[in-house]
Amino acid sequence: MLPLLLALLLAGNAAADLDATLIRDASLTTPELIEAYGYPSQTHTVQTEDGYILTLHRIPHGRSSNATGEPVFVQHGLLSSSADWVLTGPDHALAYILADAGYDVWLGNFRGNTYSRQHVRYTADDNEFWNFSWNENGKFDLPAMIDYVLNYTGKEKLYYAGHSMGTTSFFVLNSLKPEYNDKIRLMFSLAPIAFMNHVTSPFLKALAWSYEFDEILWDDLGLYKFFTNSAILKAAGEDLCEDGAVTQSVCSNILFLTVGFDTTNLNKTLLPVILAHTPAGAAAKQFLHYSQEVVSAHFRQWDYGLFSNIAHYGRTAPPDYDLSAVTAPVFLFYADNDWVSNIVDVTKLNASLANPVTMYHVDWQPYNHLDYLWGIHSKELVYDVMLKYMPNY
Numbered sequence: 001m002l003p004l005l006l007a008l009l010l011a012g013n014a015a016a017d018l019d020a021t022l023i024r025d026a027s028l029t030t031p032e033l034i035e036a037y038g039y040p041s042q043t044h045t046v047q048t049e050d051g052y053i054l055t056l057h058r059i060p061h062g063r064s065s066n067a068t069g070e071p072v073f074v075q076h077g078l079l080s081s082s083a084d085w086v087l088t089g090p091d092h093a094l095a096y097i098l099a100d101a102g103y104d105v106w107l108g109n110f111r112g113n114t115y116s117r118q119h120v121r122y123t124a125d126d127n128e129f130w131n132f133s134w135n136e137n138g139k140f141d142l143p144a145m146i147d148y149v150l151n152y153t154g155k156e157k158l159y160y161a162g163h164s165m166g167t168t169s170f171f172v173l174n175s176l177k178p179e180y181n182d183k184i185r186l187m188f189s190l191a192p193i194a195f196m197n198h199v200t201s202p203f204l205k206a207l208a209w210s211y212e213f214d215e216i217l218w219d220d221l222g223l224y225k226f227f228t229n230s231a232i233l234k235a236a237g238e239d240l241c242e243d244g245a246v247t248q249s250v251c252s253n254i255l256f257l258t259v260g261f262d263t264t265n266l267n268k269t270l271l272p273v274i275l276a277h278t279p280a281g282a283a284a285k286q287f288l289h290y291s292q293e294v295v296s297a298h299f300r301q302w303d304y305g306l307f308s309n310i311a312h313y314g315r316t317a318p319p320d321y322d323l324s325a326v327t328a329p330v331f332l333f334y335a336d337n338d339w340v341s342n343i344v345d346v347t348k349l350n351a352s353l354a355n356p357v358t359m360y361h362v363d364w365q366p367y368n369h370l371d372y373l374w375g376i377h378s379k380e381l382v383y384d385v386m387l388k389y390m391p392n393y
């Protein structure tokens with residue numbers, strides 16, 4: 001998360017000793033975490049049509065059975081990685097809950113994050129590497145990963161669960177390449193993001209308008225890659241955000257300021273582990289494309305500016321993504337206190353999709369945008385609801 005960086009700018013030292021398990025978990029990768037908690041773990045790599053090499057993490061089955069069930073593909077959002085689906089541990093984290101329920105769990109990693117920073121021609125130091133938005137995540141990353149999972153497992157369809165940008169890119173994919181709709185049994189949108197003009201996060205609104213007025217400054221600063229995780233971030237997370245640190249409330253408040261306040265549902269003890277894995281890297285263009293959505297009130301392709309749009313699209317404004325082409329069944333979760341995925345925007349999305357299953361209101365007033373990943377009560381509030389619906393599709 002972008003504002004986490006602010007937390008790290010605040011110098012500070014805390015004395016308390018971190019629990020040994022937390023220190024361990026902060027330095028383990030996703031597959032190492034999966035193994036440490038007694039689950040089978042596999043790593044697969046996939047190459048996209050445009051040359052990015054992506055990593056997929058897989059939990060083929062749960063603790064109580066060796067049988068591999070139907071595949072579920074789980075896709076993280078902006079600045080995140082596969083780690084977000086396992087960080088809170090067995091009985092809390094979605095990946096383990098799905099595996100223990102008998103599903104074959106595949107965790108995607110978008111280009112640019114900690115696990116997907118290779119390309120056949122570019123290195124992650126090249127600006128060309130970072131020249132992508134969630135349009136490319138949807139157009140190239142998702143079809144490569146979905147086709148890989150289907151081919152590898154010999155299945156014709158999979159379940160898809162996405163959080164935030166993991167939903168945006170799904171809608172991009174299935175509108176640009178509608179043949180992918182047939183590969184989806186059921187899609188779960190955790191905090192759906194397509195239309196964004198009702199975003200209430202003061203931070204995101206400020207970002208959107210600063211870009212609108214100062215596009216040139218953004219270019220000059222060459223903000224290609226955003227917040228890639230590093231040892232410094234990890235150390236700062238441990239010092240500033242651990243239990244007993246006077247600055248721990250600063251960490252959680254900065255998080256809340258972006259996504260909505262929910263002190264009841266965040267396990268603050270886990271903050272050092274969360275911060276060791278998040279942010280996991282993103283391209284500035286992903287943020288800027290969202291900024292364009294906040295300002296334009298459209299769900300549409302990248303806006304190059306008037307004249308360049310004519311060159312790229314043959315029209316002055318970028319084309320909208322055709323949501324009526326998204327015919328896969330889509331289950332939309334939304335929450336009152338989600339400052340990013342606003343109910344008005346979700347309602348508009350629901351009305352635009354060809355086959356919405358349900359708009360499901362998360363029954364916890366303070367539930368926020370990130371609670372879908374780490375919320376203490378997410379199993380009962382969201383994941384159990386998913387498990388209940390899956391056998392019907």
Ligand SMILES: *[C@@H]1O[C@H](CO)[C@@H](O)[C@H](O)[C@H]1NC(C)=O
Nearest residue numbers: 040061062063064065066067
């Ligand atoms: C799964 O397979 C392992 C190794 O073959 C075996 O030790 C274990 O008992 C099996 N577990 C179950 C639940 O069948």
Ligand SMILES: *[C@@H]1O[C@H](CO)[C@@H](O)[C@H](O)[C@H]1NC(C)=O
Nearest residue numbers: 127128129130131132302312
């Ligand atoms: C980024 O990609 C677009 C096409 O999506 C291309 O028009 C543009 O020239 C590229 N910019 C850089 C800096 O590579």
Ligand SMILES: *[C@@H]1O[C@H](CO)[C@@H](O)[C@H](O)[C@H]1NC(C)=O
Nearest residue numbers: 147148149150151152153154
């Ligand atoms: C599909 O899977 C088979 C074996 O599982 C593999 O040999 C083949 O290369 C795969 N094809 C693609 C396009 O990934």
Ligand SMILES: *[C@@H]1O[C@H](CO)[C@@H](O)[C@H](O)[C@H]1NC(C)=O
Nearest residue numbers: 088089092267268269270376
């Ligand atoms: C918070 O996380 C810690 C460390 O994993 C765990 O021991 C504790 O049970 C968690 N608390 C809740 C309420 O889930």
Ligand SMILES: *[C@@H]1O[C@H](CO)[C@@H](O)[C@H](O)[C@H]1NC(C)=O
Nearest residue numbers: 347350351352353356358359
């Ligand atoms: C969502 O869309 C469906 C189909 O268009 C409609 O029946 C339903 O009432 C909508 N739900 C909400 C909460 O607007």
